[in-house]
Amino acid sequence: MTDPKMKPTQYVLRLYIAGQTPKSLAAVSNLNRICEEFLQGQYEVEVIDLLENPHLAEGDQIIAIPTLVRKLPEPIRKVIGDLSDTEKTLIGLQLKPR
Amino acid sequence: MIDKFLPRLDKCPTGIAGFDDISGGGLPRGRPTLLSGYAGTGKSLFALEFILHGIERYQEHGVFISFEESPKDLAVNVASLGFDLARYQADGQLRVIQIELEPQALIEAGEFDLDGLFIRLGAAIDAVGAKRIALDGAENLFAAFTDMRILRAEFHRLMRWLKERGLTAIITTERGKDALSRHGLEEYIADCVIALDHRIERELATRRLRIVKYRGSAHGSNEYPFVFEKQGFSVMPITSAGLSYAVSSEQVSSGIASLDAMVAGGVYRGSSILVSGTSGTGKSSLAVHMVDAACRRGEHCLYLAMEESPDQIERNMKSIGIDLAQWRRAGLLNFHAVRPTASGLEMHLAMLTRLVDEISPKLVVVDPITAFATGAIDETVKLMLVRAVDLFKTKGITSLLTCLTSGGTAEEATAVGVSSLVDVWLTLRNLEAAGERTRGLYVSKARGMAHSNQVREFILTNAGVRLEDVVLDEHGRILTGSARQFHEELTRAEQKVSAADQERRRAALERKRHVLEEKVAVLHAEFEDDVRALDAELEREALRVQASGRALGDMATQRGSGQTTQHTPR
16 A cells, blocks of 8 residues: 555554553554554554563653553654553554644 | 550661651651652652662662652762762662653553553662662652543552562652642651751751651651751751760869869869850850860860951960960861851751761860850750750760850840750859959859859959959958959958067067066075075074073083982073
8 A cells, every 4th residue: 555656654663561461452452453544554563561571661761551652753752551542542643633 | 766655666777867866766667658848858868868878887778769860960969978879789789760751752542550660660679689769759750640540549559569569668759838748649658757848047048857757656746957968968856865975973174273173173074064154254265274274184175166266266365375376286176167157057066066076076165155046045046055065965075165145134044045954054244343344253053063152253364264262341242353452452461460469469478478587586586585594593593592401401410419300490
């Protein structure tokens, strides 16, 4: 579906979770759904489980779980919660004006 | 103040000077404590010192979580106190973590929790095996998120989690308008709540600490002044020294022999002496005598000059024959000139504590204590003096405090307020009589020693202070100054006159005796003559009798009878 003439904006997203909790699982599935719907073909998602890699919490200053970090495009944006609120998630990722 | 009626609550010493005294040993071990105060009251420093003292003194590693300042700023803040944060972190004793909250870059889109924070805290705690933790500015969490329902639950969980891990925690919070914290953190932290305050009194900043609540433990409920000093946070409990110091029965000279005599040979070492008097009565002169005497014994002295400069005192005292310069050169006398209003009372006390530690004096002079107060000596100043005197006593330091009284009807009223703190109270006062002003000294009080009740005249000479015995005139009034001199000379003259008189009378008697003795000699001679005359008479009579007897015998022989039958005198 990508237009070869225009270089699409690449979204690099990182989702921080802590174990396989209901909130974490909900966040993963909500993120997948939103990406497929709004960013098809122009996103990368990395899921980081802080229970496995606690030291990774420092870099992105993670406090709340789940936290979705938009690494690219800059500036960095953060959306917290299980992303069940699609509207707010899109605002957070600046895919929709506030 | 140690809890005696409940199962002893385990306390975690903070190592903060004075605080452990008023809290009966420190913070509740294994529980969180809320530290509340307005901005700039020293919350962070208190929390950081708690962590660092834990490492330095109690072998308890710590984690410091900062929600406000950067680790770099924190390191700079405590470097001046001699703490090297980088070294502790390199040695695996400390973790400093800054939690950056950026509410503007956050959007909430569904259910969340603070597991990220828990994980980071957990990692830091485990990395150093922490027993202590500080969450500095934790209420910022509430500002970073909008869902207060989640935040409250999570904060509650955080406190429980800290307890479960057995951590002794300090959570600092900015004070709200009418509450201890803007987000009601005191509802979550029920074990121990401490409030710091900072206010301006008489144009001087005063910091206060109060233990608002301490579940399961008795604690001092007063507001305690505190300071930040070179050595860090320091709370000054009024009664921490208690009255349990060792007392000395060694008596030390005041440098004025006649004064020593008034207090049974000298004041006790480690006692506190108050010298009160109106301006110009010789308080400082008395003080420097004591300094001089102590320096002669090779003892170190600390002289806090609150009104005059050290050089000025040195020069003035030369006029009464006391050479303070030699003691300054010898390093025995340490002058410390302070403008009393330059800083708050707490700073003065802290400075005093530091000087005493540095110099280890045997005698401290504060001249005058009244300079601490802008007006009359009020409770604040008095409490500060109580603590100063306590400090001296615990260290066995003799202290001399001079007190300027205002004179008039309120004479000595100022001193009365302070006198209960001291062991010996000497009062100097002006005595006015016959158009002259002279100085009088008396011992108003001397704990545990016999002392004279007499007023002495206090005379400043070029060879030091001299105390003269009181002279009373025929009406029982004290004579001083020239009146005393006149009286003394009169007495001396009278004595001279009477001495001459006696001499004369003795000579007259002597002459009388001479005459008498001569008379006796004459009588004696006359008597001897009489005796001799009588003797001669008697002898002559005896011879006559003898001769007469012989004549009778001859006659009988001539009549031829040979025996006398009839004697017929012729």
